[in-house]
Structures are given as structure tokens and as C-alpha cells.
Amino acid sequence: MKQIILFFLPLLWGNLFQQLYSLVDSIIVGKGISDQALAAVGATGTLNFLILGFVVGMTRGFGISFAQSFGKDDMTLLNAYIRAAKKLSITFGIIFTIVCVSLLNMMLSFMKTPDDIFEDAYKYFIVILLGIVVTVMNNLEITILQSLGDSKTPLTAMISSSLVNIMLDIILIMAFNTGVAGAAVATVVSQFISYLLCLKKIKNIGFLNLGKEAKEPLALSFELMRIGIPVALMNSVTAVGAMILQYFVNLMGSAYVAAYSACMKFASLFEQFGMSVGLSMMTFVGQNKGAGKIDRIRLGVRQGILISTVVNLPISMLMIFFPGTLARMLLTDNTIIDYCTDFMPIMGISFLALGWLFVYRYSVQGLGNTFIPMLSGGLEVIMRLAFGFSVGRKGFRGIAVSEVSAWIAAFIMLMVTYYVLINQKSKGRS
Structure with a gap:
């Protein structure tokens, strides 16, 4: 740790x-x-x-x-x-x-x-x-x-x-x-x-x-x-x-573009916490994989998930309960700020999953498998496209749902991949 x-x-x-x-x-x-x-x-x-x-x-x-x-x-x-x-x-x-x-x-x-x-x-x-x-x-x-x-x-x-x-x-x-x-x-x-x-x-x-x-x-x-x-x-x-x-x-107009830009600026800033944990895990897993220390990888990834949860939980709460306060830091138009208060809490609810996504993605890469993480990027595109057409065109909240659907789908895919790979490494070692 x-x-x-x-x-x-x-x-x-x-x-x-x-x-x-x-x-x-x-x-x-x-x-x-x-x-x-x-x-x-x-x-x-x-x-x-x-x-x-x-x-x-x-x-x-x-x-x-x-x-x-x-x-x-x-x-x-x-x-x-x-x-x-x-x-x-x-x-x-x-x-x-x-x-x-x-x-x-x-x-x-x-x-x-x-x-x-x-x-x-x-x-x-x-x-x-x-x-x-x-x-x-x-x-x-x-x-x-x-x-x-x-x-x-x-x-x-x-x-x-x-x-x-x-x-x-x-x-x-x-x-x-x-x-x-x-x-x-x-x-x-x-x-x-x-x-x-x-x-x-x-x-x-x-x-x-x-x-x-x-x-x-x-x-x-x-x-x-x-x-x-x-x-x-x-x-x-x-x-x-x-x-x-x-x-x-x-397609929704300039007011929604402004709201979306503001929300994604905060998302880009906040995701640095989870991404930094993930990048740490890539080096940690890579070095220990090279040394053949599979049990140490298991422990390190569990602790990486814990660290990611601890650093992202306050951010998640901030996005859920104080979206208007965040939006006012960049915007002045009350209508656009209201759009942000519709969008940002949906991201906040799923922000822990984004952090876990980074941990598992970079851990899988550290194990030497970069093909499945590449496919997870393709899955994200598919989810954004599918949800964008089905719910994104119906309202701004639908755009937020489209975004977080990509996070959750990729997280599940990479979590399963990690446990399959680490179990294979354990059997191979023994």
C-alpha cells in the first residue's frame, strides 16, 4: 500500500x-x-x-x-x-x-x-x-x-x-x-x-x-x-x-454544448485521480509479473481498488450533491447551469466505476494483455453510439446515461478479464 x-x-x-x-x-x-x-x-x-x-x-x-x-x-x-x-x-x-x-x-x-x-x-x-x-x-x-x-x-x-x-x-x-x-x-x-x-x-x-x-x-x-x-x-x-x-x-444547440463542455471539463479534472491510481497499477503489476510474484499482484490490485474508492468517493459525492456549485465556477447563465445539474449527478453516481475501470484496465495491461483493453475501448464506442441513438437524442440526461454506460460496460469487461488472467497465471505458476 x-x-x-x-x-x-x-x-x-x-x-x-x-x-x-x-x-x-x-x-x-x-x-x-x-x-x-x-x-x-x-x-x-x-x-x-x-x-x-x-x-x-x-x-x-x-x-x-x-x-x-x-x-x-x-x-x-x-x-x-x-x-x-x-x-x-x-x-x-x-x-x-x-x-x-x-x-x-x-x-x-x-x-x-x-x-x-x-x-x-x-x-x-x-x-x-x-x-x-x-x-x-x-x-x-x-x-x-x-x-x-x-x-x-x-x-x-x-x-x-x-x-x-x-x-x-x-x-x-x-x-x-x-x-x-x-x-x-x-x-x-x-x-x-x-x-x-x-x-x-x-x-x-x-x-x-x-x-x-x-x-x-x-x-x-x-x-x-x-x-x-x-x-x-x-x-x-x-x-x-x-x-x-x-x-x-x-444537435441540441449551443446552450447544451456549453453545459456539456463544463461538465466534461470537471470530469477530465476529476478522473485524473482514478487514472493516476491505474497508471500506478500498470507499473506495479508489470514489475511483479516479471518477478513472478502473482500473490503480490492480487494484493496490490485489491489495494488499488481501495485507494481508488477512497479518492473518488468524495468526488462522487461532490458531483451528486453540489453540481450547481461546480457549474457556477465556469458558467453564469442559470439555464445552462440547470442543464449541468441534470447531467453531473448521473456521472457522479457512476464515478466509482470509472475509477475501478482504470485499475483493472491498467492491471490487465501490466499483465501483458493489451488486446482486451483495446476491445474495451471499442465497447465504449458501441455503448455511446447505442445509448446516444436510443436515449441521447431524447434529452440531455440521456447523453449522461450514454457516457456512464460506456464506463460501466468497460469496467465489467475488464474486471472479468483481470480475474480470468490472474487465475490463469496462478495455475501456470503452480
């Missing part, structure tokens, strides 16, 4: 700090440029989630192999995996950059980006896409450290890079009037700062410079892709699910 909590807390603070930075960044763009500029940046959000979510998910999947090798105390294999992962990350980063830059105009048109913000949206996201290699390498270095049990260095790097980002936003936007492109440049530069800080720490870890490759590089690359690609696809599929519900909300 102590080890899990000590690893979880820096992850949590890092994720919360990122959410805080995102809010500050939005304020600077909105106040420093215009509401239209903020809308342009926001218009790229789904594409950002879809594209960068893939490459970030891929590197996170690589971390499962790192953690298991570290748990086995096989430093030769660990070094070989890391070298192969770096080559793959650079290769995928370059490919994604070329493809996405070439198709950006078409993607923005397909998303029905309004004409009055199209140019700014293009200027902003083209810079983000040109920095994909920096983003993927930064996330790989963070994943390496977290896989070895170090969540403090990534936290320090994240805070430092976020402060640099905010400072550059102010300088580039306020002083040099670079517009939305300046905001994008600040984001890429801050990612590079984080990369350098993590790389410096990794170079000081002696055993990462030891040993020769244990397998042929091609075999290692295929193994990493077998684990990493499903995690990447799961992230992208989740983005598709978000796009589906956004479509149904858009």
Missing part, C-alpha cells in the same frame, strides 16, 4: 498540474488574442486527442515490456527493449508527421471547422504536428522512468516544462503578437525541455548503459508493437467515442 501510494502521488500531482496548465493556457490565448483564437485552438482538440493519443498510448504500451524486464532483473533485455523502442518512436513520429501535415487541411474540413477560425486552427495545429517527434520522445523518456518506479522525476519535468510553457505563452503572445502559432511553439518547446530533463536522469542510471541486445532487433520491435499498438489504438478509439457524443450534443 505504501509503495503504491508513494508512486501514485507524484503521478496525480503531475496530471493535475497539466490540467491547471491547460486552463491557464486557455486564459492566455483567450485574453491575449481573442475568443475566436481560443475557439480555433479548441477546434483542434478532438484531432489532437485522436493523433497524439495514438503516439502517447504507443509509448505507454512499450513501458509494459520495460517494467516486466525490470521486474525480472534482466537488464540486458531492458536495455535492448529501450533501444528498440527509441528507434520505433522516432520512426512512427516521422511517419505521423508527414502523413498528418499532408492531410491537415482535409481533416479540419471533415471536422466542419467554421470558416472564421479555420486559418487559426490550421496555424496552431500545423506547429503541433511538426513537433510530434518531440512529443513522442518526451513521453517515451517519461515512460522509461515510470516503468522503473520513478514518478518523481517526470513530475519535476512536467512542472518545469509547464512553467516554461506559460512563460513562453506570455512572451510570444503578449509581447511579440505571434498569435495561436506562438502558443503552439510554446507547447512544443516545453515538451522538449521535459524531454531533456528526463533524458538527463536516465543517463545517470548506470544499469541502463549495460548489456548487449538479447534478441534480434526486429524480433524486439515486433514484440513492442504487439503490446504498444493496441494501447495506442485504444486511445484513438476512445477519442472516436468522445466525437460521437459531441455530435449528439451539437
Whole structure:
């Protein structure tokens, strides 16, 4: 319990700090440029989630192999995996950059980006896409450290890079009037700062410079892709699910869009608690799976469920009993606030299930199975689509039901998967 909590807390603070930075960044763009500029940046959000979510998910999947090798105390294999992962990350980063830059105009048109913000949206996201290699390498270095049990260095790097980002936003936007492109440049530069800080720490870890490759590089690359690609696809599929519900909300009108945006901002903030517990479990399970300590995995997952319940229960109560208070922090229109009070309690009732979903999803991944979690992302899309058509079109509460139905279905699927896999591991061990 102590080890899990000590690893979880820096992850949590890092994720919360990122959410805080995102809010500050939005304020600077909105106040420093215009509401239209903020809308342009926001218009790229789904594409950002879809594209960068893939490459970030891929590197996170690589971390499962790192953690298991570290748990086995096989430093030769660990070094070989890391070298192969770096080559793959650079290769995928370059490919994604070329493809996405070439198709950006078409993607923005397909998303029905309004004409009055199209140019700014293009200027902003083209810079983000040109920095994909920096983003993927930064996330790989963070994943390496977290896989070895170090969540403090990534936290320090994240805070430092976020402060640099905010400072550059102010300088580039306020002083040099670079517009939305300046905001994008600040984001890429801050990612590079984080990369350098993590790389410096990794170079000081002696055993990462030891040993020769244990397998042929091609075999290692295929193994990493077998684990990493499903995690990447799961992230992208989740983005598709978000796009589906956004479509149904858009049909209801701008007032509902505002209410939905406010509710999901709180959901994104609050889910960081459960997600951080889940990420902790992925490293914990991966290391102990590598060491063959199945009973320790069982105990750790039970304690992970307990930690998730403890941290999410107050959040659940807050969303159920004080939705209006939360909504007033972002909104002023009483009608829109009333919509939030219809929507948010439904999420609150099911928020514990979302936290448990993260624990089981990342535990299954830590055991080396990334295919079923990928399928659970597909199940989420199906549930959002089915409930969106059946109840989402009938009212705003139906949209909330569509969202939580995806959480509950994926939670049940992954919980069953975890217990099947852990029982198989126990029998295999004995």
C-alpha cells in the first residue's frame, strides 16, 4: 500500500498540474488574442486527442515490456527493449508527421471547422504536428522512468516544462503578437525541455548503459508493437467515442454544448485521480509479473481498488450533491447551469466505476494483455453510439446515461478479464 501510494502521488500531482496548465493556457490565448483564437485552438482538440493519443498510448504500451524486464532483473533485455523502442518512436513520429501535415487541411474540413477560425486552427495545429517527434520522445523518456518506479522525476519535468510553457505563452503572445502559432511553439518547446530533463536522469542510471541486445532487433520491435499498438489504438478509439457524443450534443444547440463542455471539463479534472491510481497499477503489476510474484499482484490490485474508492468517493459525492456549485465556477447563465445539474449527478453516481475501470484496465495491461483493453475501448464506442441513438437524442440526461454506460460496460469487461488472467497465471505458476 505504501509503495503504491508513494508512486501514485507524484503521478496525480503531475496530471493535475497539466490540467491547471491547460486552463491557464486557455486564459492566455483567450485574453491575449481573442475568443475566436481560443475557439480555433479548441477546434483542434478532438484531432489532437485522436493523433497524439495514438503516439502517447504507443509509448505507454512499450513501458509494459520495460517494467516486466525490470521486474525480472534482466537488464540486458531492458536495455535492448529501450533501444528498440527509441528507434520505433522516432520512426512512427516521422511517419505521423508527414502523413498528418499532408492531410491537415482535409481533416479540419471533415471536422466542419467554421470558416472564421479555420486559418487559426490550421496555424496552431500545423506547429503541433511538426513537433510530434518531440512529443513522442518526451513521453517515451517519461515512460522509461515510470516503468522503473520513478514518478518523481517526470513530475519535476512536467512542472518545469509547464512553467516554461506559460512563460513562453506570455512572451510570444503578449509581447511579440505571434498569435495561436506562438502558443503552439510554446507547447512544443516545453515538451522538449521535459524531454531533456528526463533524458538527463536516465543517463545517470548506470544499469541502463549495460548489456548487449538479447534478441534480434526486429524480433524486439515486433514484440513492442504487439503490446504498444493496441494501447495506442485504444486511445484513438476512445477519442472516436468522445466525437460521437459531441455530435449528439451539437444537435441540441449551443446552450447544451456549453453545459456539456463544463461538465466534461470537471470530469477530465476529476478522473485524473482514478487514472493516476491505474497508471500506478500498470507499473506495479508489470514489475511483479516479471518477478513472478502473482500473490503480490492480487494484493496490490485489491489495494488499488481501495485507494481508488477512497479518492473518488468524495468526488462522487461532490458531483451528486453540489453540481450547481461546480457549474457556477465556469458558467453564469442559470439555464445552462440547470442543464449541468441534470447531467453531473448521473456521472457522479457512476464515478466509482470509472475509477475501478482504470485499475483493472491498467492491471490487465501490466499483465501483458493489451488486446482486451483495446476491445474495451471499442465497447465504449458501441455503448455511446447505442445509448446516444436510443436515449441521447431524447434529452440531455440521456447523453449522461450514454457516457456512464460506456464506463460501466468497460469496467465489467475488464474486471472479468483481470480475474480470468490472474487465475490463469496462478495455475501456470503452480
